Amino acid sequence: MAPRKRLLIIGFIVATSLYLVATGWFGTGFYRRQGYYDDDDILLNAAAANANSVGGVQSNKPPVTSSNKRILLVSALYPLSKSKHSLEDYQWWLWNYLGHVKTDIYFFAPPALHDLVSQARPKPNAANSKEGSNFFMKLNTTYPTVFDVPPLKGLRQSYEEIHAKDRERSYHSAELYAVWNAKPFFLKEGLREMKETWGKDYDYAFWVDAGSFRESPHKYEDWPDPARVEEVFAHASSEDSIFIPMHGMPSFKWRKWKEEMGPVDQDISEGSFFGGSQKAIEWYTSTFYTYHDHYLSLGHFVGKDQTLINAILLLFPDRFTTVFWRDITQRGFVRTYIGIACGGEWWYYQFFLANSQTRTEMEKIWLEKQSNRQKKVQEWLVGKPQCPLIPPLTLKEVLYRAFGPYWKPVPATVVPKKHVR
Numbered sequence: 001m002a003p004r005k006r007l008l009i010i011g012f013i014v015a016t017s018l019y020l021v022a023t024g025w026f027g028t029g030f031y032r033r034q035g036y037y038d039d040d041d042i043l044l045n046a047a048a049a050n051a052n053s054v055g056g057v058q059s060n061k062p063p064v065t066s067s068n069k070r071i072l073l074v075s076a077l078y079p080l081s082k083s084k085h086s087l088e089d090y091q092w093w094l095w096n097y098l099g100h101v102k103t104d105i106y107f108f109a110p111p112a113l114h115d116l117v118s119q120a121r122p123k124p125n126a127a128n129s130k131e132g133s134n135f136f137m138k139l140n141t142t143y144p145t146v147f148d149v150p151p152l153k154g155l156r157q158s159y160e161e162i163h164a165k166d167r168e169r170s171y172h173s174a175e176l177y178a179v180w181n182a183k184p185f186f187l188k189e190g191l192r193e194m195k196e197t198w199g200k201d202y203d204y205a206f207w208v209d210a211g212s213f214r215e216s217p218h219k220y221e222d223w224p225d226p227a228r229v230e231e232v233f234a235h236a237s238s239e240d241s242i243f244i245p246m247h248g249m250p251s252f253k254w255r256k257w258k259e260e261m262g263p264v265d266q267d268i269s270e271g272s273f274f275g276g277s278q279k280a281i282e283w284y285t286s287t288f289y290t291y292h293d294h295y296l297s298l299g300h301f302v303g304k305d306q307t308l309i310n311a312i313l314l315l316f317p318d319r320f321t322t323v324f325w326r327d328i329t330q331r332g333f334v335r336t337y338i339g340i341a342c343g344g345e346w347w348y349y350q351f352f353l354a355n356s357q358t359r360t361e362m363e364k365i366w367l368e369k370q371s372n373r374q375k376k377v378q379e380w381l382v383g384k385p386q387c388p389l390i391p392p393l394t395l396k397e398v399l400y401r402a403f404g405p406y407w408k409p410v411p412a413t414v415v416p417k418k419h420v421r
């Protein structure tokens, strides 16, 4: 064989392997590291809905078919002063969320947005009479700006200072950090207010980014489905776990991470949706702000909530449960090609937490958006083009996969105390 030919063959093999690694064939998925945050906004932060995918196995536990668990969603909208989004953008996002998802919602916004937010929510009685799915909403306009929220009061200066340490500083701001870091407080307070002021008790509460329903049309109404939520927590190590979707496999290097090293800078956890029981939320909130204050006092960059959450995940993996479509057991190759059958990969948790009827309806919507060629490729690869429902994972399961079976959770020395501010 001529050396040139041999070189070509070797080159081909190398290129193919690189491609497979890049597309996540080996579980980690190195590409698609773009900024997922649509950074210039509110608590709409979340992500550009990248059409990508989930491949996978099915859970073997029997599904819970009905559930009487009461669920509260908590959201907020604090536009950044230099936001590139228009009023129409907000209106559209709000309507796509508040106008469709019927589950009870507690909403925080500045007084100036009172009308915009309340108009996006249909009136309970006129819209729907079915019990428990009634477009109920409480709007709270107590905080004029996000820096008026108790755990963030007086932090503007420090946030301006840590801005210099942010590798993404060109498109982040102190105000955005506050918007991200206010979420656990809002979630805890929304749930507490509903109970203490309005006498309404819930089994689970979840934070939802107000701009996270960008798929249009979508069919998420009685969402999240209480039975699905119950199933997810049945898999968790405790009833009082926090559920948080994951976006990326922790890099192998983090196996040596220690508490004093501060926030873990990688796209691992997603910040757009999380929650659990009241007990779980109370624990999470006090832990979040304890570490927030601790790391801030040590001069660490705490502006991006996801990196702070990542640290907490490594410290307390027993407390968390997740859905992780990039899990090593989910076939990367299929994932790449199935892409559009699941909508955007960042939002997979929406599909994952919906009831089976809604999931079927969403699959139909996604299928209609596909070209004939995409459909054919999918049919050839995986048979019926549908979005797989993958099982939930505990954080420990994920971390053992990332770091190997000898990894041990990192000892936590900063004891979370009741947050008093």
Ligand SMILES: *[C@@H]1O[C@H](CO)[C@@H](O)[C@H](O)[C@H]1NC(C)=O
Residues within 6 Å of the ligand: 140, 141, 142, 189, 190, 193, 197
């Ligand atoms: C708004 O929320 C805050 C924090 O939970 C609470 O102290 C306040 O009473 C609420 N205000 C109204 C009008 O519900």
